[in-house]
């Protein structure tokens with residue numbers, strides 16, 4: 001299974017400006033960390049990495065503004081910890097379109113966006129309105145699979 005990598009050359013300056021956010025070193029730093037690995041990054045891990053430069057409250061505010069603007073989406077890992085992944089470009093303010101499957105590794109707890117796997121259509125009872133579907137696939141990631149062989 002291939003995991004879609006995020007575009008390395010994504011122009012973060014442009015991304016922030018497009019979303020009406022001021023370009024600040026803190027925001028750029030957080031975006032860099034979120035897109036650094038293939039996997040999503042958890043809030044505690046982000047805190048560990050940027051904690052010396054960015055205090056908790058500021059980090060929290062940055063993440064919630066990114067989420068609100070459609071820049072990142074939140075996935076809860078197996079421990080219920082919030083992890084963040086960059087959105088595809090069609091997400092907009094308060095309208096996320098990250099309707100793809102997320103894969104969570106039961107050994108290392110890494111969360112991957114499987115952009116190429118879209119979610120099934122759910123036939124809802126009448127008078128029900130669908131806003132979003134979350135579907136997590138749980139198993140071994142390629143890295144932990146190798147260790148298990």
Ligand SMILES: [Zn+2]
Pocket residue numbers: 070071072073087088091095096097098
């Ligand atoms: Zn999104």
Ligand SMILES: [Zn+2]
Pocket residue numbers: 105106107108109110140141142143144145
């Ligand atoms: Zn793993």
Ligand SMILES: [Zn+2]
Pocket residue numbers: 073075085098100102112113114
């Ligand atoms: Zn995702």
